[in-house]
Amino acid sequence: MKTFEEQLNSMKIPSVDNDPYEPVLRKRLKAHYFNPVQRTQMQLKWAIGFAVFFFVITIGLIVKPQFALKAHNAAFRESKNISIGTQAPIIEPDYLNYTSIRNPKLRGELDPDKYLEDKAYVIRKYKSHEDNNAVLIVSEFTAQQTQFADNRLF
């Protein structure tokens, strides 16, 4: 094996000297990477690419701000749950204040900041003037779903 390896090592290996393609390729590479017009075009492409990227991110955050929270939680392995958009205190008309969790009479019973408003309901009571029976109509405020209860239940 050693002899064969020595044979290979001592073998005369031809090489290409003064290859005519060398200056051709050098010119092509220079034209491609050092041409000022091309460089500017490349910079412009990068700039447009970045601008589009940040524009998409910005629009995404405006439309779905919770993505930022999800990304934060994923990046830092946290499980924060901030409800974006409900941080500011809700200002309701005075005449509705007693219906909300911020009813002053409930102060001390519960902390309104720990709760988020889920759904609003309207309850209307009707009384029959024939037999004194009553019915309650419970309606979900936005979804327009209604439940019916008669006086056997209250």
Added chain:
Amino acid sequence: MTEKELVKRARKDVGAFEELYLKYYPKINNFVYHRVQDDATRNDIVSNIFFKAMKNLPKYRFMNEEKCSFSSWLFRIAVNETNQHFRNEKRNNTMKNKLFEKQSNEGDKLIDLDYEILKEAIKALPLHEQNLISLRFFEKMKHKEIAEILKKKEGTIKVQMHRTLEKLRNFLQGDMSYEDV
């Protein structure tokens, strides 16, 4: 200017690029020359290597500069590009038969070996082994350099080289085909 500085400036400074290019063009060109037959194919492969190298130069500086030398990184591109060329090309096995006709069946005696015979013979080897022989005996590289280019341990390269040489020797002696080794 050191090679590291040249590499750093090669994308912005045309002088640095030229210096680097003129240093490595002959090496890369010879490597490809020893692997392919015609000039047009060689020119295509060499072009691809240098364009790819220029394109990936920032990536090399960012990710590989500390791990391997510029030379090894460039040769790695050359090896990959040459392999890609052979994968795309349909292998022509007829030369294997020609070689069998040429070689005598004389056991361990010295093989009448020249560059052309060896160049033809290694074409029947798997691409990885072709690279080993080419880098070792055509480019005269050390096992350590080959290991860096092929991203393998030096010991692994030595073992693979030994097996490949054994295979090649048997093939050139006409004792058996590569499939039998």
